[in-house]
Amino acid sequence: MQRGYPRIRFQKKLDRLKEEVDTMGQATLNAYRDAFSTFIEYDPELVKNVMETNRKVHEMGYQIEHNAMSIIAAEQPVAGDLRFIEASIKVSSHLKRICGLASNIAEVARHVKDEEIPEKPMFDLQRMADIVDGMVSKSLAAFLAKNMNVARELHRDDDKVDDLFDHALKEITKSMFQDKESISYSIYLLFLARFLERIADRAENIGDRTIFMITCEKQQFTLEKKQE
Structure with a gap:
């Protein structure tokens, strides 16, 4: 019984680390959803919540890094256990960045709250946002469940977001040339599209890190290296 105790204690530490990543991921996902909701229909309380969640998520990330390093040292x-711990640190870093981008979206909402956004760019941005929402949720689920199939779906989802981003870029730019008065808010729509595209990349990176954690396939990190 005593011989197995160190392993039980070690497994409990890993389980706690996993729970911390899950909590951080759920907070990040909620911040993203609140941020885009307040872009659709401005709500100063939601903006405040997103900013506060961003602060808390960053604190969670630092705590996860500290706990992970403590486990490695002790x-x-x-x-596989080491790859999971390293992946937890990396995933927490991506979640911090996603939450930071969510706060950027909330800032965009402040700037366009009094503008009447044309239907076409709103439709494209909403489609992007829906796919990105699914990607963040999938990436977290894939990591926690060590599900390689779900992680691999993120590459296809990211391609869809990239296509929508290119289309939105063309449409928004075209409207800026056609209606000079739209330039003031169209700039923020371009920012928003870029923030969504970058969140999608981060979600894909979490999927790549999950695949590496399971298989140790190093070729998965092209995008991740590009961003760092």
């Missing part, structure tokens, strides 16, 4: 894990 337990000296190897192989």
